[in-house]
Amino acid sequence: MKKVNGHEIISLFEQWSPKRFAEDWDPVGLHIGQLNRQVEKVLVTLDVNEDVIDEAIEAGANLIIAHHPPIFRPMKHIWTDTPQGRMVEKCIKYDISVYAAHTNLDVASGGVNDLLADKLGLNHLEVMEVTHSDPLYKLAVFCPVEQADELRAALTKAGAGAIGDYAGCSFTSTGIGRFLPQDGADPFIGEIGKMEQVEEERIEVVLPGPLRQKVLKAMLDAHPYEEPAYDFFVLDQRTDAYGLGRVGTIKEPAKLDDFADYVKEALDVPALRIVGDGNKIVKKVAVLGGSGSKYIHSAKRKGADVFVTGDIDFHTAQDAEAMGLSIIDPGHHVEKVMIAGVALKMEQLCKESGYEVTFIQSVIDTEPFRFI
Template sequence: MTTVHDVCKVLKQIAPLSLAEEWDNVGLLLGDESQPVSRAITCLTLTHDVADEAVSAGAQLVVTHHPIMFKPVKQITMARPEGRLLLTLLQNGIAVYSPHTAWDNATTGINQQLAELLELTQIAPLRPRTGPEQVKVVTFVPPSDVEPVRQALWNAGAGVIGNYQQCSFNLQGTGTFFGLDSTNPAIGKSGQLEQVEETRVEVVCRANELDRVLAALRKAHPYEEPAVDVFPLKPVPDGTGAGRYGTFPEPVTLGQLTRLIAQQLKQPEIQFVGDPGMQITRLGIACGAAGEFLRDAHRVGCQAFLTGEARFHSCLEARDLGVGMILPGHYATERFSMEALAKRLKDHFPEMKVDPSQVECDPIRTSLHVASEVGE
């Protein structure tokens, strides 16, 4: 029996919540993790019509890209639209999960999918993410006490590198010390020079865990005064990050690129900024409404930038920077990925019925005959 917890676990593997922006509201936002799931729906935005669809389909879970309760909710009543939505979901036992910017930024997420859809090469994050601030702790231990000291360090949270735990480096050597009369050395005697075999033990830990790690080290170490070195480490990119950019195998014009994006995203019309004849070799990508990534794209040498929608002044800025900007629409740059996510969940849980919403559509419509439609 598949539960909400089981599905959430897989979603967190596909799009780790640690990749989400700090301001975001991601993860399981509504529901009971122990609840069984036999039917799920994915969507870009959980609106009233999608909620009604989920109720009619007998779904127990909706995976929505855009979070519900993105802003603080002070009242949940039928008198308010968000209250009616939440009450409908609650009364029908429908859980809600949102991956949002974790899915945007994931290694197989929306921006990566867009880059691969356009056959870019040398794909990398527009805003690389660095790992947490870390330090390296070095101590020197008699060989017979290495194991308990290392175990104490690991238990305190040290020795974690990515998905690996209990990491350390160990090197044999000789240590010397001369204990004064007031000392009580664990090895040898005070008042004379001692030479002892020691193992140099190195581990990394998060900077905010250093006090706990040092306390555990001193408690487990056999020496009265263990020698300890602490080295600050420069944060380095961990391979993840927000947005993407990449290079075309052959240069294309902005006009050609706009037509290619329109074809791939099935959009009959696309807005763009720039000279259609300008040559593009490198493209920046940030799905949704991400005009704030324009400067990042320019910084890494992109001649064009793809996002769903942007403010008027961002378009002016793109023109001033000489960067072509392509705007297929918010819906077009993200909805396709929720269809792909439904397929991934279906492949992982073959016993569960998973489909993208059939009622969801882009709220923005275009027409080539607006004047005649309004009677002009």
């Protein structure tokens, strides 16, 4: 196991939950401090407040990964006699950096919404509101026949040629490559000033857009030629769709009120609000962590019988009732499922990379509401 800095940890995190998944208005990323220093312990939390920072200090953590951005709106001043100013001051004083992953973590596979869907026991999941899909590319590269297998292996290792449940997919055709090395060249094959003919393979592989630079680097590193010939083509096909919310089915149809009792227990909340006839039979469920008022139409279009989400306002509840969509509102704080989810995921990713770092799950309750 090797020591690791903040950049290396967040690089792994962003491969799983990239910032490009975030909504345009969402200030994700590094909020306080720096990443260019060694990190031994990381605290994972839903929110950041002074109690959470004190928890990090006591645990010896010098990096916090949070879901809700602690600086959501730009700060015009840092007054250290205010709660937010004291929080920033304490982070700087104790060398604690704070990184926020908000709507990108909602969208990511295995992120907040998948964790909630898992808690509710939903099956046959699909994305409720698609927000992202990346273009597929095709790389065509020409290589001497003798080195083609080695190049294909390097491309596969970089992630190219993955189609569905298959890896290492490629197509090969053969032909004759011609080139004339000139003064200053350092040819792998051939001589300066002499036209060369080489039996070559044209290797074609597909890859998702985000892997383009990684695959290009792997190809250039593995290719025997000083100046390899290659092309990237943008394809009409797209990668898997990513987005907000999940829709799935429960194992057995249930009455709305009975399912609400199950949601209350599964998401560990003291109370929840319900819209709809308690005797209505529900089978298909939409779930969205956080505030879901804007997405009732998306849930309805997906055929959901009930929408589990937080922060439903009065008029949205009326609209949902009128369109025949039941709602279960367990509150915003159910996103706390990300604490264990992120800690376990990052432990796995860091272990696979050989990083020596500990992830701590915050135990501070940041729910602002009390129920009586």
